[in-house]
Amino acid sequence: MNNEHPSTRILHSDRRGGVEHGAVHKPSHNAVTFGYPTARDLADVFQGGKSGFVYGRQGNPTTAALETKINLMEGAVGTVTFATGMAAISAMSLALLNQGDHIIASRYLFGNTASWLDTLSRLGVAVSLVDATEVGAVAAALRPETRFIFVETIANPGTQVADLAGIGRLCHEHRLLYVVDNTMTTPVMLRGHDVGAGLVVHSLSKSISGHGNALGGSISDTGIYDWTAYPNILPAYQGGPPHSWGLLQIKKKGLRDTGGTLSAEQAHRIAIGAETLDLRVERASSNALALARWLEGQPRVRRVLYPGLPSHPQHLRARELFGGRSTGRFGSLLSFELREGIDPFALLDALRIVVKSSHLGDNRTLALPAAHTIFFEMGPDKRQSMGISDGLVRVSAGIEAEADLIADFARAFSSLDA
Known part of the structure; x- marks a missing residue:
């Protein structure tokens, strides 16, 4: 055994x-x-x-x-x-x-x-x-x-x-x-x-x-x-x-x-x-990586923060530490910063599948405006020192079908045009 x-x-x-x-x-x-x-x-x-x-x-x-x-x-x-x-x-x-x-x-x-x-x-x-x-x-x-x-x-x-x-x-x-x-x-x-x-x-x-x-x-x-x-x-x-x-x-x-x-x-x-941790981490990590790659191509997004992306400052370290080279597991947590003038509340409210929630590591994909919720008490100066802007959206990827998640975000971004 x-x-x-x-x-x-x-x-x-x-x-x-x-x-x-x-x-x-x-x-x-x-x-x-x-x-x-x-x-x-x-x-x-x-x-x-x-x-x-x-x-x-x-x-x-x-x-x-x-x-x-x-x-x-x-x-x-x-x-x-x-x-x-x-x-x-x-x-x-x-x-x-x-x-x-x-x-x-x-x-x-x-x-x-x-x-x-x-x-x-x-x-x-x-x-x-x-x-x-x-x-x-x-x-x-x-x-x-x-x-x-x-x-x-x-x-x-x-x-x-x-x-x-x-x-x-x-x-x-x-x-x-x-x-x-x-x-x-x-x-x-x-x-x-x-x-x-x-x-x-x-x-x-x-x-x-x-x-x-x-x-x-x-x-x-x-x-x-x-x-x-x-x-x-x-x-x-x-x-x-x-x-x-x-x-x-x-x-x-x-x-x-x-x-x-x-x-x-x-x-x-x-x-x-x-008992199902291994399976859930694999699926959530896969969804997070796919969503992060998709978000990098969106013109309204200034930057995407996810260790699985080559653009991440510690990407190579993450590959070495987390076994991402072979498994693609970089975790379920990602964040993205909207360009100035884009309202994070409008984007989040347009999501139909993603839950507006403060939790992490859930089977469901969750998202929130970080500066206005979990880091609100810190004040603007402390948030700035941590790199948390008013347009930062945090996402905890769940285990939904990848195509459904990306389609949900695509609809939400498209709704901003209207």
């Missing part, structure tokens, strides 16, 4: 792990509390000497089954799930950082993540935002009190591709924790382990779930980082093997203390969605 493709192993992981009554899926365990035959058994579970579940806030059999699937996807040694991707990022930060610490992050971060880093800075954590497409910019920001470096694989909505491998080598050289948000690429296109990441973040609500019917997030430990080098691990979590220290502290001080728990029902939905 070790020679099987990851998608095959994920598809059959529930039944191979043992499921009641011969079911092929792990059921949804909604119990909040778990009982044991003896008080000693309960104490052993509390102290980590015996596997089991203590209280629903810290997980249950359904979330554990999902964590097993994510481990298979990422080739990770352990995973903790959360109620949302932002719950995962905030819990990890609170668990691993102290006042006076310093972190380095990409300046092209997703809006809510950037907002969270602003909150951290108000709590006494120094944050340096740099151009993560250049490893030199990251290196120049290093300080003695730097605790970790945080980047996204593909930035939203500008599609900048960070120098993931170069930053990984830098972190290895300096024994720094490297945290990669792999939401936009998923393990189908890239595994955090392959670029040297110690921790991998996912918003499970996006492509891994895929159906727009569940919220969830996760943190996975790839086993690469030496946690004995991390100064903020508390003595209570240094008793077991060192490779487990970081994730244990995240689970105890992050998940348990802040309570951002993934429900069993949501975990079950995400686990079912994950």
Whole structure:
């Protein structure tokens, strides 16, 4: 079974792990509390000497089954799930950082993540935002009190591709924790382990779930980082093997203390969605590339941002990192900027198939005016520094028929003439 493709192993992981009554899926365990035959058994579970579940806030059999699937996807040694991707990022930060610490992050971060880093800075954590497409910019920001470096694989909505491998080598050289948000690429296109990441973040609500019917997030430990080098691990979590220290502290001080728990029902939905991830990423990437190529030929479009296009600044890097040379998988996210004077609202309102929505990684194609929605709170100066103009339209390609998608955009552009 070790020679099987990851998608095959994920598809059959529930039944191979043992499921009641011969079911092929792990059921949804909604119990909040778990009982044991003896008080000693309960104490052993509390102290980590015996596997089991203590209280629903810290997980249950359904979330554990999902964590097993994510481990298979990422080739990770352990995973903790959360109620949302932002719950995962905030819990990890609170668990691993102290006042006076310093972190380095990409300046092209997703809006809510950037907002969270602003909150951290108000709590006494120094944050340096740099151009993560250049490893030199990251290196120049290093300080003695730097605790970790945080980047996204593909930035939203500008599609900048960070120098993931170069930053990984830098972190290895300096024994720094490297945290990669792999939401936009998923393990189908890239595994955090392959670029040297110690921790991998996912918003499970996006492509891994895929159906727009569940919220969830996760943190996975790839086993690469030496946690004995991390100064903020508390003595209570240094008793077991060192490779487990970081994730244990995240689970105890992050998940348990802040309570951002993934429900069993949501975990079950995400686990079912994950079974078709490989197929959906292939179709959505193909649609995104076809649409991006078509948009490049439209006179009302000033530029198209998609890593699969040769015109993209990091196209060659994307081909190397994401396997695009052979598979054509560059992800579902693309953006395009309309020429001055073209109203993005008029164009979007003319679309019949594409849904006007803020979500990503859905089976349906979604689009929105980025400056007026997800980046509105940042203000014009911050948006300008990130290259987000008022005419920028973000698209998350779905799995519809390619011809139907292009025809929908063609109708919308034609409607502008009227």
